[in-house]
Amino acid sequence: MTTDLLGNALNLQYELLGPEIAVAVTAALVLFADAFRRELNLGRFALPALSVVGLVVAVVLSSLWIDENKDFARLVTVDNFTTFFRFVFLIVTLVVIVGSHEYIQKHVSHPGEFYSLLLFSTVGAMLMASARDLLTAYLAIEVMSFSLYILVGMAKNDARSGEASLKYVLLGGVASAMLLYGLSFLYGVGGSTQYSEIAAALSRDTSDVQLPLVLGLALIIAGLGFKASAVPFHMWTPDAYEGAPIPITAYLSATSKAATFALLLRWFAGPLLPAIDEWQWMVAAIAVLTMVFGNLVALQQHNIKRLLAYSSIGQVGFMLMAITAVSDNTGSALLLHLTGYLITNLAVFMAVVAFYNRTGTEEISSFRGLAQTNPYLALVMTAGLFSLAGMPLLAGFLTKFILFQSVVSAGYTWLVVIALVASTVSLYYYLQVIRHMYLYEPDGDPSRWRLTPTGYLTTGVLLGGVLFVGLYAAPFYTVADRAIAPLFA
Amino acid sequence: MVENDAFALLAVFLIPLGTAVLLMLVPSKERSLIIALTAASSLAMFAISLYVFLTYDFGGDQFQGVKAWDYMSNVGLLGDEGIQLKVGVDGIAAAMVLLTGIVIVPGTWVSWKIQNRMKDFFILLYILTAGVFGTFVMLDMFMWFLLYETALLPMYLLIAVWGSTRKEYGAMKLMMMLLAGSILIFTAIFAIYAEAGLGTFDMVDLYDVGFDEDFQKLYFPMVAVGCGILAAMFPFHSWSPDGHASAPTAVSMLHAGVLMKLGAFGIIRLGFQMMPEGGAFWAPALMLVGITAALYGAISALRQTDMKLMTGFSSVSHMGYVMLGLGTMNVIGWTGAVLQMFAHGVMTALFFLLIGAMYDQSHNRDIPNFSGMAKQMPIWTVFFVIAGLASLGLPGMSGFVAEVHIFIGTFRVYPVIGGLAVLTAAITATYLLRMFSQAFFGEFNPRWSELKEITIAERAGATVLAGTILFLGLWPSPWVDRISTTIAQTIPGVTL
Numbered sequence: 001m002t003t004d005l006l007g008n009a010l011n012l013q014y015e016l017l018g019p020e021i022a023v024a025v026t027a028a029l030v031l032f033a034d035a036f037r038r039e040l041n042l043g044r045f046a047l048p049a050l051s052v053v054g055l056v057v058a059v060v061l062s063s064l065w066i067d068e069n070k071d072f073a074r075l076v077t078v079d080n081f082t083t084f085f086r087f088v089f090l091i092v093t094l095v096v097i098v099g100s101h102e103y104i105q106k107h108v109s110h111p112g113e114f115y116s117l118l119l120f121s122t123v124g125a126m127l128m129a130s131a132r133d134l135l136t137a138y139l140a141i142e143v144m145s146f147s148l149y150i151l152v153g154m155a156k157n158d159a160r161s162g163e164a165s166l167k168y169v170l171l172g173g174v175a176s177a178m179l180l181y182g183l184s185f186l187y188g189v190g191g192s193t194q195y196s197e198i199a200a201a202l203s204r205d206t207s208d209v210q211l212p213l214v215l216g217l218a219l220i221i222a223g224l225g226f227k228a229s230a231v232p233f234h235m236w237t238p239d240a241y242e243g244a245p246i247p248i249t250a251y252l253s254a255t256s257k258a259a260t261f262a263l264l265l266r267w268f269a270g271p272l273l274p275a276i277d278e279w280q281w282m283v284a285a286i287a288v289l290t291m292v293f294g295n296l297v298a299l300q301q302h303n304i305k306r307l308l309a310y311s312s313i314g315q316v317g318f319m320l321m322a323i324t325a326v327s328d329n330t331g332s333a334l335l336l337h338l339t340g341y342l343i344t345n346l347a348v349f350m351a352v353v354a355f356y357n358r359t360g361t362e363e364i365s366s367f368r369g370l371a372q373t374n375p376y377l378a379l380v381m382t383a384g385l386f387s388l389a390g391m392p393l394l395a396g397f398l399t400k401f402i403l404f405q406s407v408v409s410a411g412y413t414w415l416v417v418i419a420l421v422a423s424t425v426s427l428y429y430y431l432q433v434i435r436h437m438y439l440y441e442p443d444g445d446p447s448r449w450r451l452t453p454t455g456y457l458t459t460g461v462l463l464g465g466v467l468f469v470g471l472y473a474a475p476f477y478t479v480a481d482r483a484i485a486p487l488f489a
Numbered sequence: 490m491v492e493n494d495a496f497a498l499l500a501v502f503l504i505p506l507g508t509a510v511l512l513m514l515v516p517s518k519e520r521s522l523i524i525a526l527t528a529a530s531s532l533a534m535f536a537i538s539l540y541v542f543l544t545y546d547f548g549g550d551q552f553q554g555v556k557a558w559d560y561m562s563n564v565g566l567l568g569d570e571g572i573q574l575k576v577g578v579d580g581i582a583a584a585m586v587l588l589t590g591i592v593i594v595p596g597t598w599v600s601w602k603i604q605n606r607m608k609d610f611f612i613l614l615y616i617l618t619a620g621v622f623g624t625f626v627m628l629d630m631f632m633w634f635l636l637y638e639t640a641l642l643p644m645y646l647l648i649a650v651w652g653s654t655r656k657e658y659g660a661m662k663l664m665m666m667l668l669a670g671s672i673l674i675f676t677a678i679f680a681i682y683a684e685a686g687l688g689t690f691d692m693v694d695l696y697d698v699g700f701d702e703d704f705q706k707l708y709f710p711m712v713a714v715g716c717g718i719l720a721a722m723f724p725f726h727s728w729s730p731d732g733h734a735s736a737p738t739a740v741s742m743l744h745a746g747v748l749m750k751l752g753a754f755g756i757i758r759l760g761f762q763m764m765p766e767g768g769a770f771w772a773p774a775l776m777l778v779g780i781t782a783a784l785y786g787a788i789s790a791l792r793q794t795d796m797k798l799m800t801g802f803s804s805v806s807h808m809g810y811v812m813l814g815l816g817t818m819n820v821i822g823w824t825g826a827v828l829q830m831f832a833h834g835v836m837t838a839l840f841f842l843l844i845g846a847m848y849d850q851s852h853n854r855d856i857p858n859f860s861g862m863a864k865q866m867p868i869w870t871v872f873f874v875i876a877g878l879a880s881l882g883l884p885g886m887s888g889f890v891a892e893v894h895i896f897i898g899t900f901r902v903y904p905v906i907g908g909l910a911v912l913t914a915a916i917t918a919t920y921l922l923r924m925f926s927q928a929f930f931g932e933f934n935p936r937w938s939e940l941k942e943i944t945i946a947e948r949a950g951a952t953v954l955a956g957t958i959l960f961l962g963l964w965p966s967p968w969v970d971r972i973s974t975t976i977a978q979t980i981p982g983v984t985l
Contacts, residue, residue: 328565329565329566332564332565333565333566336565386642391638391642392620392635392636392638392639392642393616393635393639397635397638398635401631401635402565402566404675404679405566405679405682405683406565406566408679408680408682408683409566409679409682409683411683413676413679413680413683416676416679417672417676420671420672420675420676421672424665424668424669424671424672427664427668428661428665431645431661431664434646435649435657438646438649438650439649439650439657472560473561474560474561474564477561477564477565478564480565481564481565
C-alpha cells in the first residue's frame with residue numbers, strides 16, 4: 001500500500017474517480033472533434049451526441065459506487081452523498097445539452113468550446129461534493145467557476161453577455177480570494193486541510209483562537225454566499241443570469257447552486273459542525289436576508305431571466321434555513337428540496353429556451369397569449385412556476401413542506417414563518433407571468449406553433465418529474481435520506 | 490359505514506381528479522363529449538356523496554370508513570405512520586361531503602353554456618372539487634392541507650379568465666388573502682407536528698396527544714384566523730364580496746356554497762378537535778367576531794344594489810352565524826353551526842345560480858334596474874323567493890332549522906348576543922323582502938321583455954337545490970342526528 005510523506009496510508013483506486021475521468025476525457029474529445037470538424041466531416045449533432053454519450057457513461061460508472069464508502073488518496077470521498085450529487089450534476093448537464101442544443105447552435109459563438117467547458121465545469125461540481133480536503137475543494141470550486149466565467153460570455157451578438165462575464169469574473173475573483181483567506185484561517189486554527197482533522201481540532205477547546213476562527217468562518221460564508229448568490233453577496237446574479245446564454249442561466253441556477261450546497265453540507269455538517277455556535281447566527285441572518293430580499297426584488301422584474309434570477313435567490317434563502325438548523329433530518333429534507341427545485345427550475349428554463357428559440361425575446365410581456373399559441377408550453381411554464389411557488393400537487397409543495405417541517409422540528413419556527421411569508425410573496429410575481437399567458441390575447445402572430453422533438457422530450461420529462469415528485473416523493477426522499485446518512489454517521 | 494366504504498371516500502375525490510385528467514385528453518372542440526363526461530362525473534359524485542351521508546351510522550364510532558395507505562414513512566423526520574393517505578368521515582364531514590355533492594351537480598349543469606374555453610374551465614373546476622372533497626374526507630394532516638390548498642389554487646384562474654366586472658382585481662385580492670391565511674395554517678401544522686413528536690401527520694393520533702395548554706392558546710387562534718379567512722370571518726371578509734361578484738356562476742356557487750365551509754370545517758378539524766382547550770379559551774372571541782360579522786354583513790347588504798354583492802355580504806353575515814354557533818361551546822349551538830354551513834351552502838348556491846342565469850342574458854344585476862320580473866320570468870322568481878325565504882330563516886326552510894339551533898345555543902351563554910343575532914335575522918328579512926318587492930313585483934319594466942325563462946338545465950339544478958332546502962327544513966333529523974352525535978362524541982369540553 002502506498003503511503004504519503006507522513007506515513008498515512010493512501011488508497012489509489014483510480015476507478016473511484018471513474019465518472020470524473022469519463023467526463024473530463026469527453027470534454028477533451030469534444031475539443032478535438034471540434035478542431036477537426038471539417039476533416040472528420042461531422043454533422044451538427046456530433047458534438048452534443050458525443051457529450052451525451054460521455055455523460056451517460058459517467059452515470060453508469062457512478063452507479064457502481066452506490067452504498068460504498070471509500071476515499072481516494074485522502075482527497076476525495078466516494079460515499080452515497082458523492083454518488084447522489086454525481087447523479088444530480090450529470091443529469092442536469094444532460095438535460096441542458098439535450099434541451100438546448102438548438103439554442104446553442106444558433107445563439108452561442110463557439111459551440112465546441114461551449115460543450116467542452118460545460119463538461120469541465122460538471123467535473124468541478126462533482127469534485128466539490130466529494131472533496132474531503134480543503135485544497136481539493138477549493139480547486140474544484142475554481143474548476144467549476146472558471147468554466148462558468150467563460151460560458152457566461154459566450155452568447156453571440158449580445159453585449160450584455162460580455163458585460164455579465166466581466167462582472168462575474170471580477171466579483172467571482174474577489175469571492176474566491178475571501179474564501180481562500182477564510183480557509184487559511186481555518187487551516188491555522190485546525191492545523192490541517194483534512195476535514196476529519198479539522199473536525200477533531202475544533203471539537204477541542206477553541207476559546208484561545210476564537211477571533212481567527214470567527215473571522216475565518218465569516219470569510220468562508222461570504223465566499224460561499226457569493227457562489228450560492230445569497231444576499232448580500234448576490235449582486236452579480238441578476239446581471240450574469242440576464243447576460244448569459246439561457247442554457248447557462250439554467251446551469252447556473254441548477255448545478256452551480258447545488259454544488260455550493262453540497263459543499264456547504266459537507267463543511268457545516270462535517271469539519272465546522274463543532275463550531276456551530278460561531279457560525280449559526282451568521283447563516284441564519286443571511287438566510288433571512290436572502291429570502292426577504294430575493295422575493296421582494298423579484299416583484300419588479302420585467303425580464304423573465306432576471307425574474308428567475310431573483311426567484312432563485314429567494315429559493316437559496318429557504319435552503320440556507322436547513323444549513324442553519326443542520327442535522328440529518330434537515331439535511332435529507334434539503335436534498336429532497338434541492339431535487340425538486342432542480343427539476344422544476346430546469347423545466348421552467350427549458351420552456352424559456354423553447355420560447356426564445358421561437359420568439360427571440362425574454363420580456364415577460366411577450367408571454368402574452370402563450371396559452372393560445374402554444375398551450376403545451378404554457379402548461380409547462382405554469383406548472384413550473386406554481387411549483388416554484390410551492391403550490392400543491394406539484395414538486396414544490398411537498399419538498400417545501402418537508403423542508404419547512406424539518407426546520408420547525410429543529411426549533412426554528414420563526415425562520416419558517418418568515419419563509420412562508422416570502423413564499424407567498426413569490427406567488428404574486430409568478431402569477432404575473434401566468435396572467436400574461438392565460439388572460440390576454442397574443443400580441444403578434446396568433447397561429448399555433450410546435451416545439452422541436454428534443455424540446456418536447458426535455459420539457460415533457462421534466463414536467464413529468466415535477467408532477468411525480470409532487471404526487472409521490474417517497475422514493476426521492478428515501479434516496480435523499482440515504483445520501484445524507486454518511487455525513488452524520 | 491363498513492370499512493370498505495373507505496373506497497367510496499377515496500372515489501369521491503378521485504372521480505373529479507380523474508375527470509380533470511380525462512378532460513385534458515379530450516380535444517376542446519368535442520363539446521358534447523365534454524358535456525357527457527362532466528354529466529356522468531357529477532352524477533357519480535352526487536350518488537357517492539349521498540351514499541356516504543346515508544350510510545354514516547350515528548350510533549357507531551366517531552370516524553367511519555377509516556382506511557390508511559402508506560404514502561411516506563420511516564424516512565427523514567417521518568416515523569412509522571409518517572404521511573398516509575388516510576380517509577374517514579365523522580358526522581360533520583359526512584354532511585359536508587353531501588353538501589359538495591349537491592352543489593357540484595347544478596354547478597356543472599349551468600356551466601355547459603360557457604362558450605369560451607369550456608374544457609379548461611371544467612378541468613380547473615374539477616381540480617377544485619377534488620380538493621374540496623379531499624379536505625372533507627382526509628384524516629392525515631399533510632394530505633388535508635395539500636387538498637385544502639388544491640381547492641384554493643384554481644380559483645385565481647377561474648375568476649380571472651371567466652369572471653366578470655373587476656375580475657382580475659377580485660381574483661388577485663382573493664388569492665393573496667387566502668394565501669395569507671395559509672401561512673398561519675402552515676405554521677400551526679408545522680408546530681403541531683413538532684410539538685407532538687409522534688413522527689406522524691395522522692390527525693386521529695394527534696387528537697389524543699393532549700397538547701400543552703399554552704401551546705393550544707397560542708396556536709388555536711392561528712388556525713381560527715387562517716381558516717377563518719376562507720370562511721370570510723370578520724374582519725378578514727373583504728375578499729369575499731369582491732370575489733363572489735367577479736366569479737363566474739359555477740365558481741360563485743362552489744365558492745360561497747362549499748369553499749367557505751371548508752374554512753369553518755378547518756376551524757373544527759384542526760382547531761377545536763386538535764386543540765379543544767385553546768378553543769374553549771378563545772370561544773368568546775369567536776362569538777364576538779361572529780356576531781359582528783353577522784350584523785356588519787347584514788347592514789352592508791342593506792346598502793348594496795348589485796345582486797351578487799348583496800348576496801356576497803349576506804354570505805358574510807350568514808357565515809358570522811357559523812362562528813357564533815361554534816363559539817357557544819354547547820352541542821346545540823355547534824349543531825346549529827354545522828347545519829348553517831350546510832343550509833347556507835345550498836341556499837347561496839341557488840342564489841348564485843339564479844343571478845348568473847339572469848345576468849348571462851341581461852348583463853345587468855343592479856336591483857333598481859329591475860321591476861316586475863315575476864311577470865317575465867315566473868319560474869326564476871319562484872326559485873329566487875325560495876332561496877330568499879330560506880335565507881331569512883322562514884320556518885319550514887333549511888335556514889330556520891340552522892338558525893334556531895344557533896339562537897338557542899347563544900341565548901344559553903350570552904343572551905345579549907342572542908338578541909343581536911335575532912336582530913340580524915330581522916335585517917336580513919328587510920333587505921331580501923325589499924329586493925323582492927323592488928325587482929320581482931310591481932310595474933314590469935319593458936326593457937327586460939327580451940329576457941327568456943331559465944333553461945332546462947338551470948331549472949333542474951335549481952330544483953335539486955330548492956328541494957334540499959325544503960327537505961332539510963321539513964325533516965332535519967337525518968342531519969341533526971349525525972351532526973349532534975359526532976359533536977357530543979368528539980369535542981371534549983362541549984357541553985349540552
